Amino acid sequence: QVQLVQxxxxxxxxxxxxxxxxxxxxxxxxxxAISWVRQAPGQGLEWLGGIIPLFDTAYYAQKFQGRVTIxxxxxxxxxxxxxxxxxxxxxxxxFCARGTYYYDSRGHGFGWIDPWGQGxxxxxxx
Amino acid sequence: xxxxxxxxxxxxVSLGERATINCKSSQSVFYSSNNNNYLAWYQQKPGQPxxxxxxxxxxxxxxxxxxxxxxxxxTDFTLTISSLQAEDVAVYYCQQYYSxxxxxxxxxxxxxx
Numbered sequence: 001q002v003q004l005v006q007x008x009x010x011x012x013x014x015x016x017x018x019x020x021x022x023x024x025x026x027x028x029x030x031x032x033a034i035s036w037v038r039q040a041p042g043q044g045l046e047w048l049g050g051i052i053p054l055f056d057t058a059y060y061a062q063k064f065q066g067r068v069t070i071x072x073x074x075x076x077x078x079x080x081x082x083x084x085x086x087x088x089x090x091x092x093x094x095f096c097a098r099g100t101y102y103y104d105s106r107g108h109g110f111g112w113i114d115p116w117g118q119g120x121x122x123x124x125x126x
Numbered sequence: 127x128x129x130x131x132x133x134x135x136x137x138x139v140s141l142g143e144r145a146t147i148n149c150k151s152s153q154s155v156f157y158s159s160n161n162n163n164y165l166a167w168y169q170q171k172p173g174q175p176x177x178x179x180x181x182x183x184x185x186x187x188x189x190x191x192x193x194x195x196x197x198x199x200x201t202d203f204t205l206t207i208s209s210l211q212a213e214d215v216a217v218y219y220c221q222q223y224y225s226x227x228x229x230x231x232x233x234x235x236x237x238x239x
Contacts, residue, residue, distance in 0.1 A: 035228065044219065044230060044231075044232050044233045045168075045176065045219055045221075045230040045233075046230070047227050047228040047229065047230070049227070050228075059226045059227070061127075061226075061227040062127075062227070095175055095176075097175075100181075102223075104157065104159065104160055105159050105160075106157075109223065109225065109226060110223055110226060110228055111164075111181070111223050112166040112178060112181040112221070112223060113166070113168075113176075113178065113221070113228075114177070114178035114187070115178075116175035116176055116177075117175065118175060119175055
C-alpha cells in the first residue's frame with residue numbers, strides 16, 4: 001500500500017517562496033496523477049493543480065497561475081510543489097495526493113484523489 | 127470553473143439515524159459518451175487528510191462500510207449514511223473531476239445529536 005510522506009512544517013516571510021516535497025513509499029508517482037490541495041485553518045479544500053507524468057502534463061488552477069510550480073521526479077518517486085510570492089492568505093496545510101487520471105473521448109484529465117499525504121503546514125508571517 | 131455547493135453546512139443526527147448530505151454542481155458532471163458522473167465523495171476527520179469514500183458518484187471505495195451510499199446524476203448528488211455511528215463524525219466533501227480545475231464543495235460537518 002503506497003504511502004505519501006511530505007516534508008515538514010515551514011514558516012516563511014511574505015514575498016518568499018516555499019517548496020514542499022512528497023515521496024511515495026511503496027509505490028510510484030509515474031503511473032498516476034499527483035495533485036496538490038490546500039486547506040486554510042478551519043476552511044475547506046482547494047485544488048492548486050496537478051501533474052500527470054505519463055502525459056508530461058501539469059495543470060494549475062487559474063488562481064495560482066504564475067505562482068505555483070508542480071513537478072515530479074520519477075526516478076526518486078517524489079513530487080514537489082513550489083509556491084512563490086507568499087502572502088498571509090497562503091497560510092494553510094498543503095496536501096499532496098496520488099490520484100487517478102482518466103482518458104475519455106475528450107482527452108485525459110485528473111480523476112478522484114487517493115491516497116493523501118499527511119499534510120504540511122505552511123505559515124506565512126512577518 | 128464548476129462550482130460545487132453542499133447543503134447543509136452542518137447537521138446533527140442521533141446515533142442509528144439517517145444522515146443525508148446534498149451536493150449540487152453549477153453544470154452537469156455527467157458525460158453521456160461513457161454514462162459516468164464525474165463526482166467523488168470524501169470524509170475528513172479532525173487532524174487527518176481526507177479519505178476517499180466514493181467515485182463515479184456511487185462506486186464505493188474498498189473498505190468503506192455499506193451504511194454509506196452515494197447517488198445522483200447530472201447536477202444533483204447525495205451522500206447518505208443509513209445508520210449513523212460515532213466514528214462517522216467528520217466533515218464530508220464532494221468533488222467534481224469532470225473538468226479541471228478540480229473543485230470541492232464547501233463541506234458538511236456531521237455531528238451526533
